[in-house]
Amino acid sequence: MSSPITSTSSLPIREQPSIFQQVGLLKVVEDSYGGVKVDVEEPMDSDVYVPLLRASMSQWRQQGVKGVWIKLPIKLANLVEPTVKEGFRYHHAESDYLMLVYWIPETPDTLPANASHTVGIGAFVMNDNREVLVVQEKNGAFRDKDVWKFPTGVANQGEDIWTAAIREVKEETDIDTEFVEILAFSQTHMKFCGKSDLFFVCMLRPLSLDINKQDSEIKAAQWMPTEEYMAQPYINKHESFKYVAKICSSKSRNHYSGLCSVPTMSSSGKKSFTYFNKLQL
Amino acid sequence: MSSPITSTSSLPIREQPSIFQQVGLLKVVEDSYGGVKVDVEEPMDSDVYVPLLRASMSQWRQQGVKGVWIKLPIKLANLVEPTVKEGFRYHHAESDYLMLVYWIPETPDTLPANASHTVGIGAFVMNDNREVLVVQEKNGAFRDKDVWKFPTGVANQGEDIWTAAIREVKEETDIDTEFVEILAFSQTHMKFCGKSDLFFVCMLRPLSLDINKQDSEIKAAQWMPTEEYMAQPYINKHESFKYVAKICSSKSRNHYSGLCSVPTMSSSGKKSFTYFNKLQL
Numbered sequence: 001m002s003s004p005i006t007s008t009s010s011l012p013i014r015e016q017p018s019i020f021q022q023v024g025l026l027k028v029v030e031d032s033y034g035g036v037k038v039d040v041e042e043p044m045d046s047d048v049y050v051p052l053l054r055a056s057m058s059q060w061r062q063q064g065v066k067g068v069w070i071k072l073p074i075k076l077a078n079l080v081e082p083t084v085k086e087g088f089r090y091h092h093a094e095s096d097y098l099m100l101v102y103w104i105p106e107t108p109d110t111l112p113a114n115a116s117h118t119v120g121i122g123a124f125v126m127n128d129n130r131e132v133l134v135v136q137e138k139n140g141a142f143r144d145k146d147v148w149k150f151p152t153g154v155a156n157q158g159e160d161i162w163t164a165a166i167r168e169v170k171e172e173t174d175i176d177t178e179f180v181e182i183l184a185f186s187q188t189h190m191k192f193c194g195k196s197d198l199f200f201v202c203m204l205r206p207l208s209l210d211i212n213k214q215d216s217e218i219k220a221a222q223w224m225p226t227e228e229y230m231a232q233p234y235i236n237k238h239e240s241f242k243y244v245a246k247i248c249s250s251k252s253r254n255h256y257s258g259l260c261s262v263p264t265m266s267s268s269g270k271k272s273f274t275y276f277n278k279l280q281l
Numbered sequence: 282m283s284s285p286i287t288s289t290s291s292l293p294i295r296e297q298p299s300i301f302q303q304v305g306l307l308k309v310v311e312d313s314y315g316g317v318k319v320d321v322e323e324p325m326d327s328d329v330y331v332p333l334l335r336a337s338m339s340q341w342r343q344q345g346v347k348g349v350w351i352k353l354p355i356k357l358a359n360l361v362e363p364t365v366k367e368g369f370r371y372h373h374a375e376s377d378y379l380m381l382v383y384w385i386p387e388t389p390d391t392l393p394a395n396a397s398h399t400v401g402i403g404a405f406v407m408n409d410n411r412e413v414l415v416v417q418e419k420n421g422a423f424r425d426k427d428v429w430k431f432p433t434g435v436a437n438q439g440e441d442i443w444t445a446a447i448r449e450v451k452e453e454t455d456i457d458t459e460f461v462e463i464l465a466f467s468q469t470h471m472k473f474c475g476k477s478d479l480f481f482v483c484m485l486r487p488l489s490l491d492i493n494k495q496d497s498e499i500k501a502a503q504w505m506p507t508e509e510y511m512a513q514p515y516i517n518k519h520e521s522f523k524y525v526a527k528i529c530s531s532k533s534r535n536h537y538s539g540l541c542s543v544p545t546m547s548s549s550g551k552k553s554f555t556y557f558n559k560l561q562l
Contacts, residue, residue, distance in 0.1 A: 033420070077365040084358040092474065093374035094395065098361075099474065110420065114375065115396040115476045116438045139314070139391065141549065157397045158470045158477060184540070184557035188547045189439045193373065193380065195396045196439060198479065240545040243555050247562060256561045259465070259540070264521040266469045268422065274524050276465035277558070280537045281528060
């Protein structure tokens with residue numbers, strides 16, 4: 001980790017040299033949108049930090065910087081209040097850091113949005129006897145409800161949808177699977193703290209059959225005849241469950257095609273997966 | 282806004298009454314997962330806040346509370362450091378508040394995950410002459426590249442995918458459209474600050490034809506013959522663009538079916554949209 005203080009900014013100086021270059025400034029990395037990012041890593045007193053921040057802000061203004069990002073690790077929580085007092089707002093936070101931001105220009109800000117969605121998966125796993133893999137949960141919305149449901153879960157940060165589905169089935173039931181298709185998905189808003197959720201129903205093919213349920217979250221797990229699953233009052237009472245059951249039933253008779261996944265490269269060179277209807281391409 | 286201080290907790294007291302009920306405690310709302318949430322609204326000095334928090338924590342421990350959530354508006358940034366010092370970690374932040382959390386039990390925490398994804402849309406809009414609506418952008422990754430691309434954008438918090446597509450097309454080109462289908466989507470990781478992105482290609486039907494481009498973001502907009510769009514070197518060089526072009530071309534000849542959207546109600550009674558292959562159901 002390097003010191004966050006430097007005697008000159010790493011930005012090209014577009015204006016006349018100013019007095020602020022003589023004093024200490026916060027060390028920055030430029031982004032590709034005319035902004036700068038400060039990664040404060042070492043403990044610092046606010047008495048030291050505030051003059052540095054003010055001098056840096058003056059220089060950034062002169063240089064025509066747009067967005068200023070300051071990332072404060074949680075161990076530097078002492079600098080949150082001083083940063084806010086200088087006019088910064090919160091952008092986002094993770095367990096171990098808080099990101100603050102300041103938009104310098106007079107024009108409306110074009111800063112990237114905060115993440116808005118969690119990603120959930122439900123796994124439709126059917127064996128050769130047309131039985132589906134179902135579980136009863138110990139916690140959450142289905143606790144004490146006598147409902148047999150698909151294994152479900154939340155994708156981890158950085159995890160692909162199809163990978164998350166395979167992982168959750170393995171964790172909850174010990175069944176190995178391979179990904180077939182995304183059959184459908186739902187978007188629901190205001191799930192938690194105003195955030196939305198995208199829930200993907202994934203069809204997986206079982207590669208093993210012996211269930212060994214996880215104890216902490218799962219009350220029971222079994223292979224259940226499709227008809228029995230679909231006849232559950234809860235499934236029929238809830239529209240979204242009914243749709244999913246109908247789609248899965250249709251798929252199980254080869255009357256439905258969802259979206260397969262292929263590895264692709266995004267235009268910025270990042271590995272990604274694209275999901276589309278292969279059958280019809 | 283009510284005072285965050287109350288003389289008794291709103292939680293049912295499962296243990297013997299303790300001395301902590303005599304002193305001031307932070308006012309809480311219980312969640313359905315055995316947790317409590319504190320919404321600090323009024324300005325408070327840390328000298329007042331810290332004893333309240335400590336007394337409250339003791340009571341919550343006795344009561345078997347699991348997760349403790351503290352929501353601090355940005356105007357109360359002075360309480361961030363004291364809360365962290367009491368062992369809380371960050372959970373998430375929006376522009377105007379920071380959410381901190383503490384998991385009391387010895388067991389691993391089952392707190393809901395922070396939002397992990399932004400949602401982007403690209404709009405495939407084709408007129409009766411088989412021309413597609415394309416734009417050139419002033420900023421971002423496509424600035425100074427001579428590429429004609431679909432209108433794209435980011436879904437606002439709480440906005441449905443199909444609505445976002447219609448809005449972005451209207452904003453960038455003034456063309457009115459109606460939603461047809463989601464043709465494909467991509468999931469890309471590490472887009473911004475470790476977060477992932479889900480990008481949905483939406484087919485929209487134009488309801489108007491006269492382009493009136495937005496000036497701040499859009500350099501140019503036009504209806505372009507499909508073949509010309511697809512012949513662009515950039516499209517052919519990038520795998521994900523090539524897939525999308527192929528899918529859209531196939532769709533334009535009625536050889537492809539994507540996912541339509543139907544309004545549904547989630548099991549928790551929240552309005553949602555489910556996307557599935559209607560043609561095959």
